[in-house]
Amino acid sequence: MHSLSDAQPLAHQFDDTDQQRRAVSFGMWAFLVNEIMFFGGLFATYTVYRVLYAHAFHDGSHHLDITLGTINTAVLIASSLTMALGVWSAEHGKRRPLMAWLLMTLLLGGVFVGIKAVEYHGKWVDHLVPGPGFVWHGEGAQHVQIFYSLYFAMTGFHALHMLVGFGLLTWLIIDARRGRFGPAYYAPVEMVGLYWHFVDIVWIFLFPLLYLIGRH
Amino acid sequence: MSEPDGRRHYLNVDYGVRSWLLTTDHKRIAILYLCSITAMFILGGLFAVGIRLELLTPQGDFVQADTYNKLFTMHGVVMVFFFLIPSIPAVLGNFLVPMMIGARDLAFPRINLLSWYLYVLGALFTLFAMITGGVDTGWTFYTPYSTASSATNVMPTAIGIFITGFSSILTGLNFIATIHTMRAPGLTWFRLPLFVWAHYATSLIMVLGTPVIAITVALVGLERGLHIGIFDPALGGDPILFQHLFWFYSHPAVYIMILPGMGVISEVVTCFARRRIYGYGFIAASSLMIALLGFLVWGHHMFVSGQSQYAALVFSFLSFFVAIPSAVKVFNWTATLYRGSIAWDSPMLYALGFMGLFTIGGLTGLFLAALGLDVHVHDTYFVVAHFHYIMVGGTIMAYLGGVHFWWPKITGRMYPEALAKVSGFVIFLGFNLTFFPQFILGYLGMPRRYHSYPDEFQVLNVFSTAGASILGVGYLLPLCYFLWSLRYGAKAPANPWNAAGLEWQTLSPPPTENFETTPVVTTDAYDYGPDGARATPPEAAVA
Amino acid sequence: MSDSAHHGPTLGVYFAVFAALVVLTGITVAVAFADLGALNNVVMLGIAVTKATLVVLFFMHVFYGPRLVWALAAGGFAWLVILIGFTLSDFLTRVAVG
Numbered sequence: 139m140h141s142l143s144d145a146q147p148l149a150h151q152f153d154d155t156d157q158q159r160r161a162v163s164f165g166m167w168a169f170l171v172n173e174i175m176f177f178g179g180l181f182a183t184y185t186v187y188r189v190l191y192a193h194a195f196h197d198g199s200h201h202l203d204i205t206l207g208t209i210n211t212a213v214l215i216a217s218s219l220t221m222a223l224g225v226w227s228a229e230h231g232k233r234r235p236l237m238a239w240l241l242m243t244l245l246l247g248g249v250f251v252g253i254k255a256v257e258y259h260g261k262w263v264d265h266l267v268p269g270p271g272f273v274w275h276g277e278g279a280q281h282v283q284i285f286y287s288l289y290f291a292m293t294g295f296h297a298l299h300m301l302v303g304f305g306l307l308t309w310l311i312i313d314a315r316r317g318r319f320g321p322a323y324y325a326p327v328e329m330v331g332l333y334w335h336f337v338d339i340v341w342i343f344l345f346p347l348l349y350l351i352g353r354h
Numbered sequence: 355m356s357e358p359d360g361r362r363h364y365l366n367v368d369y370g371v372r373s374w375l376l377t378t379d380h381k382r383i384a385i386l387y388l389c390s391i392t393a394m395f396i397l398g399g400l401f402a403v404g405i406r407l408e409l410l411t412p413q414g415d416f417v418q419a420d421t422y423n424k425l426f427t428m429h430g431v432v433m434v435f436f437f438l439i440p441s442i443p444a445v446l447g448n449f450l451v452p453m454m455i456g457a458r459d460l461a462f463p464r465i466n467l468l469s470w471y472l473y474v475l476g477a478l479f480t481l482f483a484m485i486t487g488g489v490d491t492g493w494t495f496y497t498p499y500s501t502a503s504s505a506t507n508v509m510p511t512a513i514g515i516f517i518t519g520f521s522s523i524l525t526g527l528n529f530i531a532t533i534h535t536m537r538a539p540g541l542t543w544f545r546l547p548l549f550v551w552a553h554y555a556t557s558l559i560m561v562l563g564t565p566v567i568a569i570t571v572a573l574v575g576l577e578r579g580l581h582i583g584i585f586d587p588a589l590g591g592d593p594i595l596f597q598h599l600f601w602f603y604s605h606p607a608v609y610i611m612i613l614p615g616m617g618v619i620s621e622v623v624t625c626f627a628r629r630r631i632y633g634y635g636f637i638a639a640s641s642l643m644i645a646l647l648g649f650l651v652w653g654h655h656m657f658v659s660g661q662s663q664y665a666a667l668v669f670s671f672l673s674f675f676v677a678i679p680s681a682v683k684v685f686n687w688t689a690t691l692y693r694g695s696i697a698w699d700s701p702m703l704y705a706l707g708f709m710g711l712f713t714i715g716g717l718t719g720l721f722l723a724a725l726g727l728d729v730h731v732h733d734t735y736f737v738v739a740h741f742h743y744i745m746v747g748g749t750i751m752a753y754l755g756g757v758h759f760w761w762p763k764i765t766g767r768m769y770p771e772a773l774a775k776v777s778g779f780v781i782f783l784g785f786n787l788t789f790f791p792q793f794i795l796g797y798l799g800m801p802r803r804y805h806s807y808p809d810e811f812q813v814l815n816v817f818s819t820a821g822a823s824i825l826g827v828g829y830l831l832p833l834c835y836f837l838w839s840l841r842y843g844a845k846a847p848a849n850p851w852n853a854a855g856l857e858w859q860t861l862s863p864p865p866t867e868n869f870e871t872t873p874v875v876t877t878d879a880y881d882y883g884p885d886g887a888r889a890t891p892p893e894a895a896v897a
Numbered sequence: 898m899s900d901s902a903h904h905g906p907t908l909g910v911y912f913a914v915f916a917a918l919v920v921l922t923g924i925t926v927a928v929a930f931a932d933l934g935a936l937n938n939v940v941m942l943g944i945a946v947t948k949a950t951l952v953v954l955f956f957m958h959v960f961y962g963p964r965l966v967w968a969l970a971a972g973g974f975a976w977l978v979i980l981i982g983f984t985l986s987d988f989l990t991r992v993a994v995g
Binding site: 163164167168170171174175178179181182185186189190204208211212215216218219221222223225226229328331332335336338339342343345346347350352353 | 905906908911912915918919922925926929930937941942944945948949952953955956957958962965966969970972973974976977980981984985988989
Binding site for chain 2: 149150160161164165169177182186187190268269270280281283288291295
């Protein structure tokens, strides 16, 4: 099997492949900092309303399916592992394992989004989707609706990021199949990995904040 | 622009439309930005004409109140998001940062092009909103009016701002990666031109702040479209939360607008005083301090909104603090002028104008930082005058000064110097006549965003409108003579100002790859001064 | 520079971190069902921060990377703290009128 991975494409603006690596790494990290602040706005909104409407958040959280949420957390953590193993495989020139790990990551991500779809459907059926169809029996309906607005906004933007991740993973799988990655050049795998881990970190915070409010 | 000697450079290497619209050359992208932001500036200026015409008379007789609300909203949206924020970074920064560090291009040329397309797409959404009825919420989009009550085109405007925000973020990412990793051999951080430091600090703000406005307008859109309650008190939301999220970005945004201008001033002042910059380290550090402190003061926009008094106290204190690094810069530029050999070329006139007008604007910011005073002048013309002194007297003058300074490099042509000096004076005169009366009006109590006012304010308003017409002429002049110069201007040498800086060591206009060979840097940035390599002042520029 | 960028954790480290993340997830769910009063939130957040730190340091290679990347990552989170902290400082210090 001929390996293209020995030739690292060097973009014209860079002097050498090391500079290219460092620039790409910097660029991706700066982008992730931007993403931290993007979700940060949502987390700030959540924090304020959690403080103001603690009781309503408590009630709203109880209607989330903690089992599905926990499974999803485990699934996403596993996908982070498989992604990291994918990067490791690329670094060590193992083409088949690389593709397998990338596929696994994609599959686990798909499971996550699938479970989320099940959850969203459940909320729809229970009339807990904010808007004109929202129904809440009990006090503080308005504030519970805010909880659910944040639930959908935060998990929704998170899921959108997952979908983008699926696109990136697919692109990587196609390129991996062509033998583009190896010890000399695997920066794209690494960069997509950084993105994927970031999306995992967002969920690491979303899970307790949304699902685990005062379940005692 | 054909060259008799057949020299190929970045402008004539290909004349095709595709070669422009699909370019990845940072210099061509800078020109693309130059064209689009000039168009948006003219649009924003037209809205200002409407405002000033209405305010000629105390009665609301030129336009309806609702129309007036749309005029000042759209003036603000266009000028802030589509002119001031991109102007210097996207035009001068894109063109010069790679050259100043001896690189062939930015780190991510295709992302650079993408950022321009995002800018244009965002502008199109906003233009659509304006053409099909306009927006009347004020550029600040305060809730619940923007989410629940306003019957105008909030959604497309919000979408336009969201998209353009990513243009800003991508530019910032590009600069950060480029400045960190692509400096020429020998170019250590403390040998960088201060223009580069300024853009680095600006890029940090772009990356850290812009995503917050993005998510905020997204939430406004969700609330408006789906009637979910995040900011609407009728649905349990808190409008003050909107203001916190909005100003978290929009205050640092003003530092995005001014820091690059300060970078321009450092370059121009040193060249035309023939002096090394005084206090290089302090100016570099102050850029970073402004970026940091600028994120800690946003509550000073909310002193009368219902914010907690204790938070207000902290924000007030920090707002006084953030003035210090700006003052440090002004002191250092002034010290640079001292015992310099001053040349009065037009870029220098703009820089000197900047220093004076920015100082006035900045000092009036201290008035606003003081809690008690702010209660009196909040939402009056005092605030309007304050920010126009900084954004127009500051940023736009720096932008024009920079365009004049680097025009020979960018286009290979000299502009008519005498006319440039005249325009500079007209702009300075028109600007002060427009905005100084507004300080007085505000202090006397005239509120902003009102289309009618008590009779006793008319005289000052007439002065202001007269000034605005002069200012408009002042802005039209460079538009005309710059275009004229493209065909009839004298050919520019590589270094018409005998300026230091790597960008001047290549031809005017530069070749596509900027440098024949990567330069090696052995000296500090401002090699002026009697023992420096650039001791000799420039030959008089060809008029 | 390029050497450190190429180094990463060993396979063993990856699996250990994964195990830790799973265990921490279990703990956080268990703690949710226990009544620790105000400590509940502290423990939850603490565990989340620990998990995130593990992912950043080892899955994202920051532990092995140049210090500038540490600075970028830390800076991002610091800015998040500024946003949330200063905003909360308003809401938490409001005094009821009347």
